[in-house]
Structures are given as structure tokens and as C-alpha cells.
Amino acid sequence: MRKVIAGLFHSVDGVVEAPNLFQFDSFDDELGEEMGVIMGEIGTVLMGRVGYSEWAGYWPNASQDLDFAAFINGVQKFVASETLEPSGITWTNASLIESDFLDFVRELKAGEGSDICAMGGISLVRQLVFAGLMDELTLITHPVIAGTGRHLFEPGDPTTRLELIRARTTSKGNVVQVYRRLAQHS
Template sequence: MRKLIESTFVSLDGIIDDTRPSTASRAEPQHWGHPYWDDEHHGYVTNLSASADAMLLGRVTYEGFAEAWSAQDGPQAEAMNKMPKYVASRTLTETTWNATLIRGDVAEEVAKLKEQPGQNIIKWGTGELDRTLVEHGLVDEFHFWYFPVVVGAGKHLFEGAGFDTTHLKLAEVNRFGSGIVVHVYVPK
């Protein structure tokens, strides 16, 4: 069975994104994370991506990634652009960027994806979709990238997710020279 791996950038004060619609663009990970994106960061992303042959995305992450990646060139952009994507959304009626819209029960459809032959499925970002994934025990690994920055405002990790207390086991810690520390957690 394929693993579903979630990978999320987190500031030291637990911020994962701005609180759209706001003017706190400083809370967007591409702003506060960018100064720390170096060769170690790139290598980890490359290895994590290479372990997967599909992506699962919520609407917000999908739209942001589609805009950013479809306009880029190079080997990493080519890999991101050609990888099949599955998008969970209650509002989208169609997708582009090599993506399939998940129809019907998201938990059932994700479980079916995990049963198909192939490599891992990577889910970038944490958001509303996580409520369903965590409630149904569908995430096999969480990769929380803690960046050495305090943002001060924005949306917190799992804010509003609405699921019960969920215990995880620390499986691995990866430290980068830039100060990023990736904690890999698995269900307990």
C-alpha cells in the first residue's frame, strides 16, 4: 500500500499561512521561508518528491502551486508539472495542471488512491482537508518543517481542523545548517 506523506512549513510560533483575506502577507510561507531555502532544503524536497509519484492537494495549495510551478523551467519544475495531482475541493468544478478533481467522499477516494500500485503520495501544506485525512487515519507521515522565524500573525498549524486529540510518534529529525529542523511524525 502507498504511503500518504504530508509536508508542511511551520514557523516557530506555529504559523503556516496568512489569514486570508488579510494584509498579513508576511505570514505566507514563501515570504518568511524563502531566506532559508538553500541546497540542503532543495535536496530534502528533491528526495521527498522523488519518493512520490502523485500529489494530493487541497484547493488553496493546488491553486498556489499551479500558478507558481506551471510558469517555471528546470528539472524540479518539470517533475512537479508532470506529476499527477488529485485535488480535494468543494468549490472547483474543473482543474488544469495535470490534476484530477476528487469527486464524492474524499476519505473513500484517498483510501482507494493509497491502495493503487505506485510510490508514495505527497500532500503539501496543511489545511481544511486535514480534518478528513486525520479523522480517517489516512496520513502515514507528517513532515513538519520548523523554520527559525517568528511570524507573529497568521493561521496556526491545524487551526480549526476540528478533530480530536491525535497522538503521534517522532520517527526522525533532520537538521539543516540554515536552522530548519524537519520533524517526521507517524501515527502512534
Template sequence: MRPLIVFSDLTLDGYMTGPGDDLGFMVDDPALEAESTGELRNVADAIVVGRKVFPEMSAYWTSAEGDLAHWMNTAPKHLLTTDPSVDTSAWGNTVLEVGDGIERVRELKAKQGGALVVFGGTATVRSLIAADLVDQYWLKINPVLTGAGGSPFTALAGQRRLTLESARAYSSGTVLLVYTS
């Protein structure tokens, strides 16, 4: 079975987005991006993305440069949606996964291949965590407190114990934590 990785920026107080879905809290760290991109390419071969965040992600990544942008633009992407008429032409290699997103992800995990990595959005990540489909968490903890925002962990039915696989601090103050569930 293919593992599902959540790769997410978080504030120190645990939010994926700030108030009003603001992502301005993210600290740019080229060293972290270079290391994590190489590691992701070694383990993941496809991306899972939610419908709400798809337009923003496709607009951003198709105009971005660098190794991570290249990987994001060339890797196969699975767009979770209930709308079969969503236009995916703006972001190449995107396949619609129409229907119940949880069931679509279960089917994708059952196929052969490398890991699947989900970058967002908050509601998609929250639902995958609640359904206990996440195998690893790659959490970029930014040295920022927002006090409010979108949390991926609010739908948990109970406590979950995780195993720390690695922890790396960067000069930007950002820490990359990798946990397995």
C-alpha cells in the first residue's frame, strides 16, 4: 500500500492558514526547500490536492521556478472533487478524482507506486487526518504565532500517538519535523 504524506507549513500555534486563509506567515527558507524537495522526490511520485486550493496552487506553481516548482509541475496530480466539470488544463498532469475524496484516496493508496503527498488545503488535510489515512506528517513549523486560522487537527476523534522520525532546525528559525503514525 502506498503511504500518504501530509507536507504542510504550520504556524507555531498549529495553523495551516492564518485568519482569512492568509498564508503570509510562511518563512522562505531555500535550504529547507532544497533538502525537502530532494527527499520528496525520492519517496513520492504523485500529489493529492483539494478542490478549493487547486486554483491557487496551480497559479502559484506554474509561475514558480526552481527544483520544487519543477517537481510540482511535472508530477502526476490527483484533484479531489465532486464536480466532474472542473477544468484542470491550467496545471499539467492533473487527473480528476471525482466523488468521495476519502474513498478516492483509499483507492489511490491501494495502487502500486511511491508515496502520495498532499499539500492542502486545510479542509482536505483535515478530512484525511480524521479518516486516519495519513501515514507521515512532514511539518514545517514556522516561527510565527497567528492566534487563529485553519487547523488541520480539529476533526480528530481522539488522541493519536506519532513517532518522530527526524527533526531539523534551519537558520530561518523554521523547523522541519517528520512523524509517522
């Protein structure tokens, strides 16, 4: 069985939207190493419509000398969208999910292969966490208060118990925290 994971950059005040606006001066070599290890374990990426649209417009044209560009352009990508058509998915190795998103992930997860990672989609990560399909959630906290932007979790979300399985602080003060969901008791 494959593992479903996600990694999100976020600020001390919990903002996960547009981390490029606040992470630039705190990215360090140790964080780069962490990202390299994670990328090495991923065989499939899940994306939402907005993330796909933004990334497909940027990464195919980025320097392939960048580790992330080489990774994201080469990896198998599945896009969850109710508004895109299959013909609108033009990025190499990308396909539209044309069935129920959670059922699709359950089928992927049941198969053989490397990790499945949700990227470029806050709502996808939320769906996977609350459906009990997320095996590991990595939160990379940058030492900054962003002030504005979407949070991963919102008031009114169901109580969901997590277990910290690994944590590391980098030289520039980033905290990498890896959680897994605890089994829910009734």
C-alpha cells in the first residue's frame, strides 16, 4: 500500500497560502536537504486546479538545473478539478482526475509504488486529512508572521488527533514537523 503525504510551508501565524511571499529569506541548506529526501520518495503528485494552473505556467519553463523543476516536471501528476477539461491539462505527465477525488486516491493508495503527495492545493490536503487518507502531514514553519492568507485549518473543523513522529529545527529557525493521524476512537 502506498503512503499519502503532504508538505506545506507555513508561517508562525498559520498562513499556508502563497509561501513564496514569506519564506524567501529563511530557506536554508538543511531545508533543501529535507525537501530532497521527500522528493526522492514521491512517485505521484496530486494537485488542485489553482495550483496546477499556477505551476504549469511556471515550472515547465524554469531552469531544469533546479532540483524542484526537474522533479515536478518529470513526476506523474493528477489534477483534481470540476471545471478543467482533459484537453486543458497540457503539462508533461499530468492527467485530469475524472472520477471522485477521494475514491481515486483510495485506488492509488491501494496500489504499489512510491509515495503520493498532495501539492499545490490547500483544499486537497484538507479533504485528505479529514477523510482519513493522509498518512503523513509535514508542516514547515518559517520564523515569520505573514499577517494575511489562507490557513490550512479553520474554525469549526472537526477535532482530529495527530501524533508528532519527527521534528527538526534548521539553522535559520525553520521547524520541520511530521505528523500522522491517530486512529479515531468512538
